[in-house]
Amino acid sequence: MAPIVNQKYLRQVLTTSMEMRTKEIQDLVFSANPVTAILRKNDMFKPYHGADIRVPLMIDTLGAQWFTGYDKLDASPKEIINSAVFTPKNVAVGFSLTGTEMLANEGAGQIVDLLEQYQDNAEQSMGNEMELALHGDGTDGGGRSLIGLGAALPIVPNTGVYGGIDRGSVSMWRPNYFNANTDFTSINVTGWDVSTAPKIIRNILARRSKGNQKADLIICDINSYETLQSSLTAIQRITSSEVAKLGFDALELATPAGTVALLCANGVGTVMPENTIYGIDSSSLTMYYHLSRNMVPLFDGDGARPINQDAIVQYLVWNGQLVLKNPRYSWRLSTAAA
16 A cells, blocks of 8 residues: 655645635735725726736827817817736745655644644735735835835826826826825815814815715825824714725715725734825726736646755745726825924
8 A cells, every 4th residue: 555645745735735725815815905805895806818917098088179150170080098008026925845844744633734834824924025015116126016006106196107107298197196284275274183184085085086986995004094083073983884894994984075984004014104095996996916826836736846955845926916097086195294
């Protein structure tokens, strides 16, 4: 009879265990952050194919013309459709086991514990890295990182290139940036405190919405959130039931554009910028991923084994990109003191 447990089968157990956990890994990594959790809920995780991610855009509108009698009608050619182009990014978390470690953990009880430890750690590491990238601008790792909200919602929105489009020359491709100290003097508001915070949020939503399209997801750092929460009376502190179902506490705030959810980007090791609020139109934000690299093992079969070492190596890998397809209704607010 062949041995029940040996190194060959242990290597296959390693990969098979990761395959069996793939759905669980996706849930743990992407449900640990309110932004990606809501994207999953709204079915905004989309597979892509090919070398890049192309997002068709309506870049202009055809002009209307009032006329009478013998007026000449304008039919000048006009390009109204183009594409934003995003480069997919790869991220991997690797771990290895030596032959000595595998031998020491032969037997059903021990090998399950060892693999669970490594895979749990890989999931946590992947989640931490994805959250870091979510708030970044894509420059980490020599430009290899996911292009996060730092680039999608920059402090200077009229410079730089996003999706291959120059924001300096294409005004409709710019998100909005507000400063609580300088951009609300028209409503006699200066600075961020318990008396001004709700007025500022309501003013932004009124100005940056149209119909049912608005920033329905508002992510605050702890400082900004504390001020907003303190500004609401007890009867106004209504918990968002939809967001609560995803495992996050959120307040609902009534605005001229409708009710929006307010969340605090808290937690150990949070990388949310201080004194910052993101207003995100979640219907315009999409996480694209490749079907062949969606939180799966990088190597097929037994994994990689160096020809001159008694060890095996495996990686948890993901490939894709975060895309803000329509920046018109999304914004960033600085609440820092002057």
